[in-house]
Amino acid sequence: MSDSKKYFIARICSLLKLPANSLSANENEISAFLPLHELPLIVKRLCQMEEARCVFIGATDDRKNSKSFGLQYLFSIDKESLLILLRSKVPDHSLKFPSIAVQVAAAAAFEQEIWEFFGITPEGHPNLKNLLLHEDWPSETFPLRKDFDPHQKIKRVEKKSSNFLQVTGEGVFEIPVGPVHAGIIEPGHFRFSVAGEPVIHLEIQLGFTHKGIEKLAEGKTVLEAAALAERISGDASFAHSMAFCQAVEKIAKVTVPKKAQVLRVIFSEMERLYNHLGDIAGIATDVGFSFGAAQMLRLRELILQKNDRFTGHRLLRGVNIPGGVLCDLTAEIKNELRSFLNLLLDQYAPVEHLYFETDSLMDRIEGTGIVLEKVVRDLTGVGPVARASNVKIDLRQDFPYADYPNLKFEVAFRKEGDVAARMLVKMAEFKEAVSIIFQALDHLTDEPLVVNIQSLPEGSALGWAESARGEIFHWLRIGRDGKVERLKIKSPSFSNWRILPWAVQGNIVPDFPLINKSFNLSYSGNDR
Amino acid sequence: MNKIVFMIALFQAALLMILAPLATGLIKKTKALLQNRQGASVFQPYWDLLKNFRKEEVVSETTSWIFRAVPLICFSSILISCLLVPTISIPHTLKVTGDLIALVYLLALPRFFMALAGLDAGSAFGGMGSSREVMISSTAEPALILVLFTMAVTAGTTQAAEIIRIVLQKGWMAYGPGTALAFVSLFLITLAECGRLPIDNPATHLELTMIHEAMILEYSGKSLALIEWASMTKLLLFSTLLANIFFPWGIAQETSLISLGNALIFFILKIGLFCLLLAFIETSTAKLRLFRVPDFLGTAFVLALLALLSQTILKLGL
Structure with missing residues (x-):
């Protein structure tokens, strides 16, 4: 530990009135x-x-x-x-x-x-x-x-x-939208106060998909609760289960076999791949650029089919359990995955180029929905939304877990904070994720996949994972009976939903769907 | 003889009404194929219309008579417009009914009432749609008049059939730099007037970005079917204008089955090509930001103005 870090730890400890040595080096x-x-x-x-x-x-x-x-x-x-x-x-x-x-x-x-x-x-x-x-x-x-x-x-x-906050004044109108929308999306109520087309204020009411998952988890065994964690938000199934499983493993004080850690990295990056392609396609759809959207969605579907082929589930459910993973990649599948990733990169490059070359698309997204860095810092935005506004946080790098400490990757970030910046961050992360999987494939060893967790002591722990939308934290407390006593789930959408109104302010109403799509937040993850 | 003229004139209008859903279906199918999708059959718009005609209609309690009258007004003014534009034959139009200037106002009438209907139900989306539609049409309409005047100046008449006859007579002599400008301008206006990309996205589900669709969100059943049919016909009407005034080749100049049949084949080919072009444009561009639309239509207006000036100068031999 460097001197400055030591000094820093000592300062924090004295602030919290803890003995200076309450934190060990690692x-x-x-x-x-x-x-x-x-x-x-x-x-x-x-x-x-x-x-x-x-x-x-x-x-x-x-x-x-x-x-x-x-x-x-x-x-x-x-x-x-x-x-x-x-x-x-x-x-x-x-x-x-x-x-x-x-x-x-x-x-x-x-x-x-x-x-x-x-x-x-x-x-x-x-x-x-x-x-x-x-x-x-x-x-x-x-x-x-x-x-x-x-x-x-x-x-x-x-x-x-x-x-709702009422904006009054001459020519100010309220536009209520939702909770039922015209497209096949989740429910949420949006109330815009507008003067003509520019939005003065947006208030969002969520909670329509509240399922009481935190309550349902109570009294369940960790295996049951892990299955529940996968269902918090469909397209972050793997990331949520990873956060949960790591919390359990910390309480049980077991170290997951190296192979399982590598596999967890591979699968969570596969999840990032299909999510980011879906998000990028969504931006094209919302500005009516159907050709670009169709191409991205085609690639996304290929990834989902590979997920299904490798693990038996398109959204990678049932792969993670406390103690390791249940799904191995055989040598044959490893080769298949490698050649698939090469194919994916080959086919992705011209589509990305198409996006940049389509002026009508770039004109729509540049300068639209700007999120200031201060807003992200004050409201603690996470994930690509934060990274597109010059807030460089990424749990994979700041608090590395699984096999991430052994991997080389750059955290993509931009300064503009607009829709284009968020799209570019996701594009960069897509390519970075492919390179991470390539590296991780070389780290696969011959080891068991799961370590058995015999019994769980009473205690609490934090588990975390960087999903495609940003950081996920699970705070888990196990009771005396070895069952879940409390599970606090913090999804990335919970913070980022509070940022969306700030991104919309001053933009015009017909740009809202585009800005919303560039965030692409989970209603279910927020409501739990 | 008069009876035959009358019958053929009616047949031309009916042709537009009947082929309109097919044209829309062709555009949708082409777009689907360009996106690697299979897409619905080109006849799907017919089934959709039929379905809506059979469905029960739900009318909001807060609406007035305007809401119920608008579908009829829209449909009938488009129907009358169809009588003014020659599709396959020029001697067989009803000259008494009006000329291109009447056409512009026959198209403005449903738009005005549609905007009222959007406001009538009192929903937020309808109001948004109406205000946007009026903003767009207030810039599109002057450009449309200028384009039509350009052709009128070339031919010395505002009757569509006469313009076409004179263009055919003069052959290549009828074309000048102004004609090309006018064509491009009318093409841009068509995109705006018919709610196509990059002005409005006919396929969107996003209420907040809609223009035309937002105004008719409250409609259902027969009324919706009438409005949809009217707007499909409007699209075909504009493409007929583009195809027949600028490229009148093949149109029948006499009353004989052979020339009429020939003209019909030419007409369908021209419209088919236009639909493919439209589908290609809609697939490859993104929608404009709303406040860029006046720039887009400003371009159309300037082109039309230049076209009119150059045609006038050529005509007067200045």
């Missing part, structure tokens, strides 16, 4: 318990002086054991590769905790979620309103409390008036 997580009243000040110092980024805030219902609710704040200091987990307790007779949303804008949505699902109130929250459960949800019903029965039928109440 670890990148630090955890501290703080009393509630000290939280805001320390968080403020972390965020303002150490450039910490709020990753998520979660809560647990520990009333049975300690007559309190637990709070977990995860911060990341990306440039030093350090994750800081702050824990705190809310006694069950007060049910209040101090809000940090004013200092840390990104915390607002997480605090709303905790308020909605646990019934503990963030005091001083600037905009406390429904997030995922809608206005017809009965009050005093908190789904993530332990005494809530997920199988009961909830009696919906009379709908309270929705509290």
Whole structure:
């Protein structure tokens, strides 16, 4: 460890009132318990002086054991590769905790979620309103409390008036769109306030696909919960299961065989390949450039078919389990994959060229939907959205997992922050992903695929993975019975949905679908 | 004899109405093939129309009589426009009904009422569609008039049939630099007037980007079928204008079955080629940003103005 890093760790430890040696050399997580009243000040110092980024805030219902609710704040200091987990307790007779949303804008949505699902109130929250459960949800019903029965039928109440921000003035109109859309997409309600065509304000109401996955996971064995994790968001099946499995493996203190780690890299890059091609095709579709879209979609379909052939599932479900992977690549398939990737690169290059050569397409996407770097930093945007706005974060590089430490790759990033930048980042990541798979194929050894996890001790751990949309974090707590006691899922869409309104502001209404597509966020991942 | 003229004139209008869905189907099929898709049959638009004619109609309670009247107004004014444009024969048009200037206004009428219908139901999308349509047509219409005047100046008449006869008579002498400019201009106007790419995407599902489709979102059943049929016919009408005024070869100049049959084959070939061209353009370009549309139509206007000036100068021998 270098001196500057040592100094940095010591500084953080003293800030958190921990002994200076609480972090060993190869670890990148630090955890501290703080009393509630000290939280805001320390968080403020972390965020303002150490450039910490709020990753998520979660809560647990520990009333049975300690007559309190637990709070977990995860911060990341990306440039030093350090994750800081702050824990705190809310006694069950007060049910209040101090809000940090004013200092840390990104915390607002997480605090709303905790308020909605646990019934503990963030005091001083600037905009406390429904997030995922809608206005017809009965009050005093908190789904993530332990005494809530997920199988009961909830009696919906009379709908309270929705509290959208109203923009008034001469010539200002409201355009409500959704939740049911004309295309085959997920449901979400968008409310635009416009003056003519330019958008003044956009408010988004999600939660229509809330499935209660975090609640459903409780009481399940880790194997059952892993299958559940694959279903959080369809096109990030592998990334979610990877984050979950790594959390389990950390609790079980097992090391996954090298071969399984390499295979996990290969499959998660395959997932990135088909996702990025789909996103790039979507941009062409939304500007009516059907030829370019059709070509990209054709390549995407080829990848999905290979996924199916190699693993038996187009979206790579059922491949990952806690302890390793279930699917081997034989020598024959390895060769097939290599020649497929070469073919893919060959066929991709002219299509990419076609995009750049089509002036009508480039004219539409350049300068459209600009996201400022400050917006991304304040709202802790992740993934290609952040990287297109000059925020260079990528879990594969900052907090490498699986076989990523042994691979060479560049994290693509751009400064413009517009639709074109997001498309270019995805194009660069596509090519990078192919090169990663090529490298990883050489790392495959002859080893077992799975290590057996006999029994799980009580405990909690973080698991993470960089999906095509950005970072996924799973915070898992295993109870005394070896079953899941709490699973907090932080999907990349949850942060990036808050950024979308800022990208749309000042653009014209007919450009919204294009900007939305360049984000291509998951409704299901946000709603869980 | 008069009876025959009348019958053939009606047949020409009917031909446009009947072939319109086929032209749309041909464009869709070509686009599908260009995208490596199989695509629906070229006859699919007929089945879609038939389906909509049979379906129950749902009308919003907040609408007024305008909403119900608009499909009829649209359909009938397009039907009358069809009578003004010669498709396969020039001696058999109903001269009493009007000329190219009447045509421009017969096309403006449904647009005006369609914009009203878009606003009538009070939905946000209809209003957006109407405001965009009016913005586009206010720039497209002057250009259209100039283009038609260019041809009128060349021929010395505003009757479509007469223009075609004179172009045929003069042969290559009828063509000047102005004609080429006018053709390009009319082509651009066709894209805008008929809601094709790069102005409007007829295949989009994105409510927020729609123009023509946004105005008719509230329609269903028979009304929708009438409107769709009218807009398909409008597209064919514009392509007929392009094909027959600028390339009138093959059109029948006398009343005989052979020349009419010949003319029909030529007409179908010309329209088929035009559909292929349109499909190719729609496949290879992206849609313009909404506020670029006035630039696009401005180009069409300037081209038309240049065309008119050059034709006038040539004509006057200045």
